[in-house]
Amino acid sequence: MRSYDSLSDHDFELLIADLLGAEDDVVYEAFARGADQGVDLRRLTSTGLDIIQCKHMLKSTYPQLKSAAAAEAKRLAALSLSTWQYRFVTSQSLTPRRKSDLAKILSPWISRDDQVLGADDLEGLLNRHPEVERAHIKLWLASAAQLDERLHAATWARSRQLHTEINAWLPRYVENQSFWEARKRLRAERVLVISGPPGIGKTTLARMLLADAAVDGYKPIEVSTDIDEAFEIVNDHDARAFYYDDFLGSTFLQDRLAKNEDKRLASFMRRCSSSANNLLVLTTREHILQQAVSWYEELELAGLPIRRFLLELSAYTRFDRARIFYNHIWHSKEATDTVRRALLDDDAYLTIIDHPNYNPRLIEYITGLTGPGLDAESRVDYLAFALGVLDNPDRIWERAFTQQLDEHGRALLIAVAITGTPIVVDDARCAFESLLAFRGDAPSQHDFRSALRVLDDSFLRSSEQSEETFIAVVNPSVEDFVANWLARNPDVAMAAINSAVFFEQLMWLYGRLKSAEKVRALVRTALLNGVQRCFESKNPAWGDVRWSGSTRKHKWREPTRYEDRLVFVHSLLSTEGGIALSSWFEEKLDATASGWRNHVRDPSRPVKLINALRQAGYPVSLHVIEAARDGLAKANYTYAWSELAKLRTMTPEAFPSHINQKLVASCEECINGQLIDPTDIEDEDELYSIRQSAEAMGAWNPGLKDLYARAADSIHERAEEADEPDDNEPDRNSPSMSPAAEHAAITALFARLEESLSQDG
The missing domain is CATH 1.10.10 (Arc Repressor Mutant, subunit A)
Structure with missing residues (x-):
């Protein structure tokens, strides 16, 4: 049985309009109503009105439903309509006897039991019209067994957390044209960067896209630290949807991408773009995205600005904003009768919907669904509280923090x-x-x-x-x-x-x-x-890792990155002074370099450190450079050779002829082995990077060309054998409304709050 718990009463009516419209092959319209009316949906026929009354009363009992039906009967008696057809629809399950009881209460407007529809009847209608369920994304995701199965799969460590988060915000979500436009672009282009100002709903949209992809057969994978996590598990055989929230960070953009992540990120984007089985969704703040594109040529070459989906307040129509606010109020236990009456007085809700600082994050806060909740003072003068938050969004947390x-x-x-x-x-x-x-x-x-x-x-x-x-x-x-x-x-x-x-x-x-x-x-x-x-403190950040032979991701503490810390310290010394730290800095640099000779965990970090120090005019000693050289050569894989070539260009004095010849020969041997057995080469993009590394080191020769061609053929054959996921595209377009019609729809929407107050007494 499908669950309707994620739907507000308005969401439920829109669903019924589409569902019965599909069944009868007609179009129903929502009727502007208030507490004194008994009509939700209607259409005009040649013989009179066809009216549908919807009752979606979450966690209500059958006696409460009977009371609501009796109240509707009184309203119907007050309406002077000569000829009509009337149906009563509820999300409660109804036995035949209960249907008969409701039909008697609503007589003479209902003459047959089949004019009363319960959850079991809706189940059959939805099974006959799956396109309706698919178009109502909240119902689709809340009821999809595939989603629950995917999010509990052992392949994703954070699946339980995501499942909890989806269940929390799905009821408040308002489907709008942005979702369908973003979905269409993601399925066509395979990579989507959602950008926009803080609080506009980027993360919510990204998670909706991820959950939607999971239902269609993609395994959801969250990238929490850097794109290497995705590279570790990507392949062209399994359908996977990767999600990288705030991938450029909120500050320290240059540090976030300083370890050549721009190149690896661009490579991963190209890989997903050319794959039928991989999706990639990223989010970032718009101003940081613009900085990134201007700083990093690789991201621009990968089409980062072109793949951008800019989410702005203008993406929400006035009615969208009203529905978002209404859904939050409707689902919030903090929104007491006092709060609802304050919003209804003089249509005060319009001052919130039309506020220039309106955004979904602030709406969450003022309805008590995030943050510390609404205290007694906020409830007593709710409008002043809500407008105070909207007037000063930077102080959203200050009152709770201080008081x-x-x-x-x-x-x-x-x-x-x-x-x-x-x-x-x-x-x-x-x-x-x-x-x-x-x-x-x-x-x-x-x-x-x-x-x-x-x-x-x-x-x-x-x-x-x-x-x-x-x-x-x-x-x-x-x-x-x-x-x-x-x-x-x-x-x-x-x-x-x-x-x-x-x-x-x-x-x-x-x-x-x-x-x-x-x-x-x-x-x-x-x-x-x-x-x-x-300086010697452990790293507080944790990343994901898969142990050998395991399909599960485990959390592990990220290693201490002394290279990044030294770059920061030197930058601090350069801008803020601190000559007294010079000997301490040299000592820490030497100790870090000694560690490279044993093991280089990330080949980009020694090169980044040496480059940053030399550009700042710091005299990096030859033994530090040689330590980086020897450690990179010992690593002996593609990325390390690429970084070693950069180091050689930067510091040729550390690469005398006899050492350079040995390094070139070692590189050629490594590349030859990879091309002979290309099993571990995931795609053509990785294959090309192997060739680039060999060319950069001067290790590419005619003998490798035939091996390269055979490896390319093998990778291409593997890609053609991959199964493709279901990328169905439901037809869903948000209807446009005139300003007058939109205002009437908003008024009708919030009239429901008045009705709920009258029902509660």
């Missing part, structure tokens, strides 16, 4: 937010205790648990993954708020810097506070001390 959180709650929120990544409970506790200890407080284990309990599902969100509990801010606006709060409160900012336990916290703080005049001078000295204290 509803104690000192421990604020400390835990700051400790988690400045880390800039989801962190495990033990790391959160460590950061929390360090911040309070700096202030002279000694919290107990109970204090941490109590603070977390208050913040969970308001400012923070916890999730279980790979037997670890992770804590993160509930959405990016919380980080924005914490940054602004610290910029206005120097004492708190200094405490955060001086108590930092992770180096990445210092990087976050510098990036967010370096332009804040009120705290910049104070931050400078504290950071120079902090980088020495935290």
